[in-house]
Amino acid sequence: MLTKRELLEPLARLRGDAVVVNCMSVVRPWGKYSASDLDLASADSAMGHTADFALGIALAQPLRRVICLNGDGSMLMTLGTLATAVQAGAGNYILFVVQNETYEITGNQPVPGAGRLDFALLARGCGFKSVFSFDDARSYEGGLPSILAARGPVCVAVRVDAGSEGPISFSPREEAHYLKTSLAETAWRLRRALAAPLEP
Amino acid sequence: MTRAGLILNELKAHGVTHVVGLPDNTSARLFALLENDPDVRLVQVTREGEAFALAAGLWVGGKKPVVLAQNTGLFESGDAIRGTLLRMRIPVVCLITYRGYAKLIANRKVASSERLSAEDLSRPDLDSAALFTESTLSAWSIPYEIVHDDADTPMIARAFALSEEESRTVAVLISGVLQ
Numbered sequence: 001m002l003t004k005r006e007l008l009e010p011l012a013r014l015r016g017d018a019v020v021v022n023c024m025s026v027v028r029p030w031g032k033y034s035a036s037d038l039d040l041a042s043a044d045s046a047m048g049h050t051a052d053f054a055l056g057i058a059l060a061q062p063l064r065r066v067i068c069l070n071g072d073g074s075m076l077m078t079l080g081t082l083a084t085a086v087q088a089g090a091g092n093y094i095l096f097v098v099q100n101e102t103y104e105i106t107g108n109q110p111v112p113g114a115g116r117l118d119f120a121l122l123a124r125g126c127g128f129k130s131v132f133s134f135d136d137a138r139s140y141e142g143g144l145p146s147i148l149a150a151r152g153p154v155c156v157a158v159r160v161d162a163g164s165e166g167p168i169s170f171s172p173r174e175e176a177h178y179l180k181t182s183l184a185e186t187a188w189r190l191r192r193a194l195a196a197p198l199e200p
Numbered sequence: 201m202t203r204a205g206l207i208l209n210e211l212k213a214h215g216v217t218h219v220v221g222l223p224d225n226t227s228a229r230l231f232a233l234l235e236n237d238p239d240v241r242l243v244q245v246t247r248e249g250e251a252f253a254l255a256a257g258l259w260v261g262g263k264k265p266v267v268l269a270q271n272t273g274l275f276e277s278g279d280a281i282r283g284t285l286l287r288m289r290i291p292v293v294c295l296i297t298y299r300g301y302a303k304l305i306a307n308r309k310v311a312s313s314e315r316l317s318a319e320d321l322s323r324p325d326l327d328s329a330a331l332f333t334e335s336t337l338s339a340w341s342i343p344y345e346i347v348h349d350d351a352d353t354p355m356i357a358r359a360f361a362l363s364e365e366e367s368r369t370v371a372v373l374i375s376g377v378l379q
Contacts, residue, residue: 040260046283049253052245053284056257056265059218059243080246084254088243187288191260 002160004029006137007098008069010144015067017198018094018148019190021054022069023047025104025165030069031176037193040186041178043168048077051095055085057190058093063198065092065148072099073111075119082126082155091129091152100162108162123155135159202349204230204378207295210356211240211266214293218243218258220251221268226297229378230268248273249280255292256284267294271333271373281340281369291363293356294371298346300327301375337371344371 004026011020012033022030023042030039042050054068075097085093101114111117120133130150134140140158147156168174170182178186207230211219220243223231234242243258245251248269255265269277274296285292304311307326321328337344343362345355356372363370 045287046249046253046279049249049280049284052250052253053257053260056220056254056259057261058257059254060258060261060263078247078250081250084243084245084250183287184289187256187260187290191262194260194262 001135002137002140002158004160004163006140007158007160009033010141011067014144014148016065016148018065018067019054019057019061019194020067020069021050021057023050023074024071024168025100025163026069026071026098027168027179028165028174028176029163031174031178035177037189039178040190041168041176041183043179044170044183048074050074051078051081052084054095055081055088055090055093057194058085058090059088061194062092064194065094065152067094067096069096069098071104072097072101072117072119073103076111076113076117079122082123082128085153086127093152094147094150094154094156095123096156096158099157099159101159102162104162104165105167108164119157120155123157128153128155130154131157133157201379202347202353202374202376204233206350206353207347207356207374207378208233208237208240210353214357214360215264216240216266217263218255218265219268220245220255220258220265221295222246222248222251222270222273224270224297224299226270226299226374226377227268227295247276249277252277252280252292252294253284256288256290259290259292260288265292267292268297269294270297270329271299272329274371275329275332275336278336278340281342285369286340289367290369291367292369293359293363294342294369296333296344296371296373298330298333298373298375300330301373303327304330333373342369342371344373346373346375348375 058066097119102108258265
C-alpha cells in the first residue's frame, strides 16, 4: 500500500505540462503538492464522471497528456469509460485508479468488490495500450517515468491507504488553490490555460 | 420530416467539432452521416451520462461539442448534466430525440394533467419518456427548442445563440425520425 503522499508527490514533480483532473479523496492532498492552472478538482460535482470528463479534455488536446486521478468507487460508476477511451483512441490519456477500497469521503464504507477488484485486468480487457499495477511506493516511483512516456490510453491501478478526507466544497477557506473559487471558474480558467500553445 | 443532412449542416455552420452520444432509431441517419464526415468527429459512448461529462471536457479543452441522445438517456444523465455542464456553466447544445412524441400529441389531454395517475403512466398508448421530457428540462432549468421538420431547423441556430449568450446548456428536441 502507498500513502497518498507517496502517490502524489512524485507525480506532481514529474507531470510537466500535463493536465491533472482529480476527485474525491485525493483532491485536498493533491493541492499540497501542486498549484498549477492545469489542475481541476472534479469536486462538488457529478460523482463517477471524472474519468469521462477528463477523457473529453484528452480528446480535445491530443498533444498534451491528460492525467485523471480517479477513485475506485468513482470508477465503478462509469466502467464503460474504459471502453470509450480505447474506442476514441485517446493516446494521451492516463487514468489512475486510486484504490483505497472505500468511499472515504462518506466514512470509509467499503466499495462493492473491495479486495477482489482488478482494475488493471478490466483495462486490459477493454484494450488499454498500457496497464500498470502498484502496491508499493518504491516500484511506483521507479515506474512513474515509464507511465508518463507510455503509449495510451494508459491505466494505472494503485493501492493506497484509506485516509480520513471529509466532504469537499469550493470555498475561500479551503487550502487547495483549485478549491478557492467555484467549479465554473476553475473550469473556465483551465480552458483559458489550454488555449495557450504548448511550449516546445 | 426532418433531414439529417440539414441538421448536420447547422452543426457545421456553428463550428461544431464533436458530436458525443448514442444512436437511437430517430437519430440513426444522423449517426450514419457523422461516421463518414470529415469535419465533425463522432464520439460514441457507452451510456448517456458519459456523453454529457465527456462533452464538458471537450469544451474545457477548447472544442465545441454537441451531445446527441434520446430523451430516455436524458433522464439517466441528470447528475452528469448538473455536476458538469450546469455547475461549470458550459455553453453546450444538446440534441435530444423525443421518443413517444406522436403518442403524446394523440393524448394531449391526459399529458397535460397536473398529476398523472398510476394508470396513465402505464398506458400502452402513451410513452412515459415523452410525458416527462419537457417537464424534466424545465425542472433542470434547461431551455429548449423543438424541431418537428425541415422548416424548424433554424431553431438550432437559436439554441446555439442562447447557449453562447448566457453560457448555458440548451436543448433541441427532435420530434420525428430523421431521414
